[in-house]
Amino acid sequence: MAKTTNHTPRMNAAHILDRVFFEEAYSHLALNEALQDSSLSEVDNRFVTEVVYGTIKRLNTLDYVLEQTMKQPFRKTDRRVKTILRMSAYQLLYMDRIPERAAINEGVELAKRWGRGGLKGFVNGVLRTVARQGLPDFKRISDPVQRIALETSHPEWLVRKWVQAYGEDVCRAMCETNLKRAYTTLRVNRLQTDRDTLQRDLQAEGIETSAGNLSPDSLIVTEGQAMHSASFAKGAFSFQDESSMLVTQALDVEAGLNVLDACAAPGGKTTYIAERMYDEGQVLANDIHPHKSMLIEQQVQRLGLESVTTRTEDATDLDDTFEAETFDRVLVDAPCSGLGVVRAKPDIKWQMNPEQIKELSALQLRILEAAAYVLKPGGTLVYSTCTLMPEENEEVVDAFLQKHYTSFAKDEVRSIFPQQYDSDGFFIAAMTKRGDKR
Known part of the structure; x- marks a missing residue:
C-alpha cells in the first residue's frame, strides 16, 4: 500500500475500506498497515478505526438505506463513490458526536480529493437525504429474518441459519453482541x-x-x-480470547505428555498447552503454512518455552506421517468459517457463504479422521472451531462418532455464544479414545 502520510483521516479510512470491499483485504490487517504507515494523531487513528470497523459492521444496513435513497441502483454506483457514501452514511446514522454538516461536507470533499469531483453534487444530495430521513423503521418488516438482518447488520442467509438452529431470541442476541467492540x-x-x-x-x-x-x-x-x-x-x-483458552483446558493436559496441536497457527493454544504442562513433555505444533509456523516459533521464543517444536504439514496427511497411537492428546482447532469472531473481524460475515461452509465441513472431518489415528488409547481428542455453524460443529462430530462409535466416547460438547460471556463464539468437543492407556 502506498504511503499515506499526506492523507486526511477520512481519506485513510476510504482507502482501507476500498481494499476490504473490492480487493478482499482483511480489515484488521489493512487497518494496522495503514495506521502504521500514516502520521495521524492518536485521536485521528481512533476515528479511522471506528469508521472502518463501523462501516463494515453495518454494511448491509447502510446499503439498504442508500438503496432506498437513490434513484439509480446503488450496486451500479462507482466503486469510490460507493465507499464514500457508505462511510459517510455510517457517520450520519451511527456516530452521534460527528456533526451532520461535517459528515456531509467531508464526504463531498473526499469525492473531490479522490478523483470524483464531477460527482460531488450527487454525493451531497444523497447524504443530505440520508441525514434528513435517518434510519427506517425496521419493525415494519414482517419477515423476522430480514428484520434481524437489517437491524443488526448480518447477511440474511446467516441469520436464517442461526434462527433455524437456535431460535430468534438467541440469534438476535448473538447478532447484537457482534456489533459491540471486542475486548x-x-x-x-x-x-x-x-x-x-x-x-x-x-x-x-x-x-x-x-x-x-x-x-x-x-x-x-x-x-x-x-x-x-x-x-x-x-x-x-x-x-488470547477466553473462549479459546477453554479449548486448551478441555485437553486436560499434565506434565510429561506428548501432545499434537494439528492446526496450530497462530500458536495461542499451543503455547497455553505448554504452559499448563509446566513446559515438561513434548508439544508438536503443526500447521500447513510455513510462514505461520515461523510466527508460532516467535511466540514460543518470547514466552521462553522449550517443550514446543513446529512442523509444516497438511493436517489431513498426519496419519501417513506418524505411526498409529503416537500422541497422548490431540487438538484439532480446525480451519473454519470464523463466524464466531465477527465482533473482532466483521468482514468475515460478508466474505463467507454457504458453499464455503460445505467445503470446510468436509475438510474438518478429514482432519479429525487423521487426528484420531495418531491418538493413543485412553487419550483425549479435542475438536474446536471459532464458529457457531452446526454444519461445522455438531454435524462434524456426529459424523465422526457414527463412524467410530466403537472406538471413541463423547465426553463433553459445548457451544459458547458471544452474548454469554462477552467472549468469542466457540465450539468445543472433547472425546476419549477407548482402550487402556499404554
Missing part, C-alpha cells in the same frame, strides 16, 4: 508470574485490567495498550 484479553504465562502480580505490573505501566469471566488465567484490558508493555516483551502474557 482485549490477556492470558497469564503461569510459568513466569500469576494473575495478581501481572495486574500490578501492568498497572505500573498505566495499563488497567480486570479479572476475566471464564478463565483464572485471563485479564481483560480496560485501559491502555498492553502490546507495548514491558510485560509483553518479556513473555509474561499472551493475547
Whole structure:
C-alpha cells in the first residue's frame, strides 16, 4: 500500500475500506498497515478505526438505506463513490458526536480529493437525504429474518441459519453482541508470574485490567495498550480470547505428555498447552503454512518455552506421517468459517457463504479422521472451531462418532455464544479414545 502520510483521516479510512470491499483485504490487517504507515494523531487513528470497523459492521444496513435513497441502483454506483457514501452514511446514522454538516461536507470533499469531483453534487444530495430521513423503521418488516438482518447488520442467509438452529431470541442476541467492540484479553504465562502480580505490573505501566469471566488465567484490558508493555516483551502474557483458552483446558493436559496441536497457527493454544504442562513433555505444533509456523516459533521464543517444536504439514496427511497411537492428546482447532469472531473481524460475515461452509465441513472431518489415528488409547481428542455453524460443529462430530462409535466416547460438547460471556463464539468437543492407556 502506498504511503499515506499526506492523507486526511477520512481519506485513510476510504482507502482501507476500498481494499476490504473490492480487493478482499482483511480489515484488521489493512487497518494496522495503514495506521502504521500514516502520521495521524492518536485521536485521528481512533476515528479511522471506528469508521472502518463501523462501516463494515453495518454494511448491509447502510446499503439498504442508500438503496432506498437513490434513484439509480446503488450496486451500479462507482466503486469510490460507493465507499464514500457508505462511510459517510455510517457517520450520519451511527456516530452521534460527528456533526451532520461535517459528515456531509467531508464526504463531498473526499469525492473531490479522490478523483470524483464531477460527482460531488450527487454525493451531497444523497447524504443530505440520508441525514434528513435517518434510519427506517425496521419493525415494519414482517419477515423476522430480514428484520434481524437489517437491524443488526448480518447477511440474511446467516441469520436464517442461526434462527433455524437456535431460535430468534438467541440469534438476535448473538447478532447484537457482534456489533459491540471486542475486548482485549490477556492470558497469564503461569510459568513466569500469576494473575495478581501481572495486574500490578501492568498497572505500573498505566495499563488497567480486570479479572476475566471464564478463565483464572485471563485479564481483560480496560485501559491502555498492553502490546507495548514491558510485560509483553518479556513473555509474561499472551493475547488470547477466553473462549479459546477453554479449548486448551478441555485437553486436560499434565506434565510429561506428548501432545499434537494439528492446526496450530497462530500458536495461542499451543503455547497455553505448554504452559499448563509446566513446559515438561513434548508439544508438536503443526500447521500447513510455513510462514505461520515461523510466527508460532516467535511466540514460543518470547514466552521462553522449550517443550514446543513446529512442523509444516497438511493436517489431513498426519496419519501417513506418524505411526498409529503416537500422541497422548490431540487438538484439532480446525480451519473454519470464523463466524464466531465477527465482533473482532466483521468482514468475515460478508466474505463467507454457504458453499464455503460445505467445503470446510468436509475438510474438518478429514482432519479429525487423521487426528484420531495418531491418538493413543485412553487419550483425549479435542475438536474446536471459532464458529457457531452446526454444519461445522455438531454435524462434524456426529459424523465422526457414527463412524467410530466403537472406538471413541463423547465426553463433553459445548457451544459458547458471544452474548454469554462477552467472549468469542466457540465450539468445543472433547472425546476419549477407548482402550487402556499404554
